[in-house]
Amino acid sequence: MSVKSPPAKGAPATRVNLYELERSTLHDLLKLVEARAAADVAAKSANTGAISSAEKDWARARKQVAVAREQNLTALEAARVEAIQQLNERFQAETAAADLELAETKKRVTTECDEIEQKARTAYQDTRWTADSMHEAAEKSASDEREEIRRSAAKTAERINALWKEAEGPLARAALERADVEVPTSQAAGGLIVDPARTIEEQFEAAQLALGDLRDSRRLKLATPMGLIFIVVPIGILSAIPSLLVEQKIVAIIGGGVGALVIAFLVHWLLRRSALKWGAARAHDFGTALARVGEARVTLLKRADSEYVRRLTEAGSVREQTKAHAESIYRPLSEKNAARKARELTEATDKHARTTDRLRFWRVDATDKAEEHYSRAKTDSEDRYSAALSDAERRARDIGSEAKATLADAERNIAVEWRDGQDRIGRALNKLRANGLEHFPDWNSPFWYNP
Numbered sequence: 001m002s003v004k005s006p007p008a009k010g011a012p013a014t015r016v017n018l019y020e021l022e023r024s025t026l027h028d029l030l031k032l033v034e035a036r037a038a039a040d041v042a043a044k045s046a047n048t049g050a051i052s053s054a055e056k057d058w059a060r061a062r063k064q065v066a067v068a069r070e071q072n073l074t075a076l077e078a079a080r081v082e083a084i085q086q087l088n089e090r091f092q093a094e095t096a097a098a099d100l101e102l103a104e105t106k107k108r109v110t111t112e113c114d115e116i117e118q119k120a121r122t123a124y125q126d127t128r129w130t131a132d133s134m135h136e137a138a139e140k141s142a143s144d145e146r147e148e149i150r151r152s153a154a155k156t157a158e159r160i161n162a163l164w165k166e167a168e169g170p171l172a173r174a175a176l177e178r179a180d181v182e183v184p185t186s187q188a189a190g191g192l193i194v195d196p197a198r199t200i201e202e203q204f205e206a207a208q209l210a211l212g213d214l215r216d217s218r219r220l221k222l223a224t225p226m227g228l229i230f231i232v233v234p235i236g237i238l239s240a241i242p243s244l245l246v247e248q249k250i251v252a253i254i255g256g257g258v259g260a261l262v263i264a265f266l267v268h269w270l271l272r273r274s275a276l277k278w279g280a281a282r283a284h285d286f287g288t289a290l291a292r293v294g295e296a297r298v299t300l301l302k303r304a305d306s307e308y309v310r311r312l313t314e315a316g317s318v319r320e321q322t323k324a325h326a327e328s329i330y331r332p333l334s335e336k337n338a339a340r341k342a343r344e345l346t347e348a349t350d351k352h353a354r355t356t357d358r359l360r361f362w363r364v365d366a367t368d369k370a371e372e373h374y375s376r377a378k379t380d381s382e383d384r385y386s387a388a389l390s391d392a393e394r395r396a397r398d399i400g401s402e403a404k405a406t407l408a409d410a411e412r413n414i415a416v417e418w419r420d421g422q423d424r425i426g427r428a429l430n431k432l433r434a435n436g437l438e439h440f441p442d443w444n445s446p447f448w449y450n451p
Helices: 018-166 168-173 196-216 218-222 225-240 249-439
Strands: none
Touching: 018 168, 018 196, 018 249, 168 196, 168 249, 196 249
16 A cells, blocks of 8 residues: 655655555664664763773872872982981081090190190109209218218317327326316317317327327436436435545445435426426426317317208208299199190180081081971972872863763753654654554544545
8 A cells, every 4th residue: 555655855756655654664763762772872881981081090190199109208208318317427427526536636635735744743853853862962961071070079089088098197297187287178268270170180299299298208207206216326326436535435325325315306306396397388288289179179060060050951942942943943834734735625625515516506407408398399299299189180070071061962962863853753653643544544433434
């Protein structure tokens, strides 16, 4: 069965079979449904692919940013640690160098000042020891000389006693004793004794000369009873010569003997008187000489003591002057050396303190700068990677938004095409319905009642 239907647009006007029209409409409906389904699937697939690609890009960007951020932060932290380590190493090295310089300076200054102090102290002690030694030597020399003089004085006293003992016989011939002729030393009155030793020897010579005169004097020997015999015998012999000229020899001999005795006694008396007077004078000279010897001895001892005291005083004065001179040299030198040592040690300590403070301040400042640089670099890195992450997120969001917009556009186009297809299919269906109503009315249609 053929029906008239309007030809397709652009097609020649022909008669269209109803079944062909239905088939064509059904085919268009199927194609429309398939096209919509395919377009919907394609749009959703494109949207899903774009979103998946954006999410992958976003995930990859996040991972890359996280890795790069971690690497950068690790590098910054390593650079920070290395910088701080270098600062600490430099601080420790320069601090150790400052400590070493301070220690070397202290050692050098201490060594030099100790050497100077040791030399000065050694010279000072040597000078004091030399002064003490010279004083001891002078004291010993003075003591030895005094002891020598004392020994000489003792020998002089022994010689005096020996002379007195030797003079006992001669003095006895002169009818004298030691107490009769001995003159006290204080009454010797020998005048000023310039050279006691010479005076002692001179007076000893005088005493020995006087003793020799007393000992060897013939008058003193004749003044003794034995001398009387020596006088009586010659006189008796001489008085016996006249008896040769007289007859009464016995009377002559007796008379001559008596006369000889008288003459002998008289001569002996006169001779004894003269000898004793001379002996007393010589004994006085002897006693005076020995007294002067004693006076010279006492003077010698006094001068020895005074010389000993003078030499000790002079030696002590020289020792004190030497020690004072050594002290005047050593004390200023020691004080100057101690002041130099204290000054140089103080300067070295102050320099070390300044260097230590400078290094401490430098380390704090350098550490602060390193920390500031690290914080700034970290902040820049955080900002940079946050910006990169934000850009990646924005791109992902833009891609998602674009995909949604594309999906919406595709859905709108699909809806438009679906609506247009529905309209076209509806017109075709309406046409088929109209043809059906025209050629195949319903059984209850009035057409059957009024054809």
